[in-house]
Amino acid sequence: MDIHALQQIVHQTRDARRKQTIPKFSPADRDQLIHKHHPDYRVSAYRPIRFGPNANDKTVVELAALLEGDSPIAESIDLTPHFTTDVLVVGGGGAGCAAALHAHGTGAKVILATKLRLGDSNSVMAQGGMQISVAPEDSPVTHFLDTLKGGHMQNDHELLKVMVEDGPSIAKWLIELGVLFDRQADGNLHVKKGGGSSKPRLLTCSDYTGLEIMRVLKDEVLNQKIQLLEFCAAVELLSDDNGHCTGAIFKDLDNQRHVVVAAKSVILATGGIGRLHIQEVPHE
Amino acid sequence: MAQEDTNVIDQPEVLRHKMVTIEISGKKYEVPEGITVIKALWYSGQEVVRGAGCLGGFCGACATYYRTKDDPKVRTCLACQMAVEDGMSFTIMPPFPARKALYDIQSLKDPKQDLFNLYPEAPLCRNCNACTEACPQKIDVREGVWKAVFGDFKSVSEMFMDCVMCGMCTPVCIADIAPNLVALYVSRAQGAHFTEKPQGLNARxxxxxxxxxxxxxxxxxxxxxxxxxxxxxxxx
Structure with missing residues (x-):
């Protein structure tokens, strides 16, 4: 059947479907369905890692295969650095830009490397809002507890406390850089209720929160003349005899050459592994 | 509405039975109807290094020129947001060497006046409206440039909230203005200098x-x- 004819069926049945009420599943039925169909519950999705620091830990097969894979770098590579810096930031999204700007602000020499252009990231498409406890009825402790619940109690407490306590100062920093958060009539920050939070806590910029924040952060990274390595994908981390990270090797996607960066500190701000499409989800 | 009904994005695999002929950078390829322009590039085996970013319509990396069958009008789109149709011809826009002014947003003394030092070309707009026509986000870019020049920074910041910085307004400008960069400066100045400081935040x-x-x-x-x-x- 032609796709437009199928669309017509959707249009024609819309009113009838609107009136339909679909009975809710019991929690037991729901769990059974999820266990049967959700890719997270496939036994074949996981296997133990064969060697290395995480040997015998179970993870998704795609990640295990990558971790056990051969290095794309030949033994004979010349490790003379092309660039030397105080701080190397790997990743050009919200975390990478914020890390680079803060390090630069303290006087460190910073290089930011990203596999695409600066700001081509998940942050730029995260429009729903940013959780920060700014409302009078809210508090960093409540934010902490809500996040623990959302994280199935697995979060690192110390790290989480830093995040919820630094949040308001980060909001102030972004406002001073020119981010246009939505406001109440009295000039205070407007907060929206978000999923899983007990208090309204979402700071928003219209329905373009991530885009607005990234426009500003990218512009600021450029204004501060922070050195960029764009279209450079990190392919290996470097370490010294004590196991301390001393830099990284990148592959320049424009000319296929390797770029070696030596750094006193390396910040990994690469985000998650969504693009590995674990268990082919989401399906391309 | 007719426009929306024909832009059939990302239909499930089972529905992609009809193939269409399209032209990528002047060369013909057969691809399934209704896939996005960026997927058509992948489907036809092109290596896309520059030209793909967030794939969600926000990063502006996949700015594309396209033309539909027998229509002389060359239009603009984001390749991740447009479905291909039979007879469509397109090319990804190369990165354009626009000049971005450098500034320290917080230390500006008179941002509305500073606009003319940072972007002296901004008041030279000749009203051709090409920027507005080139905007895939349907922003009234020309109007925005004029409002910036006349100091209505608040309106500009609201108008350009939809701007994905694809930069398609820039190559068409006969006065060498980069409207998206002007608007970004103006929006940041609006936020940093002309917006009330939130007292509740400072209290927290x-x-x-x-x-x-x-x-x-x-x-x-x-x-x-x-x-x-x-x-x-x-x-x-």
Missing amino acids: IQEIQDGCFNDEWNKVLAMNEQELADYCATVK
């Missing part, structure tokens, strides 16, 4: 610095796993 920062939540923290952080889980369950 002060509370944290003064340790107002310490008692609560001590209570929560002293809990064992079970106590913490039980306590979390009471937070509603």
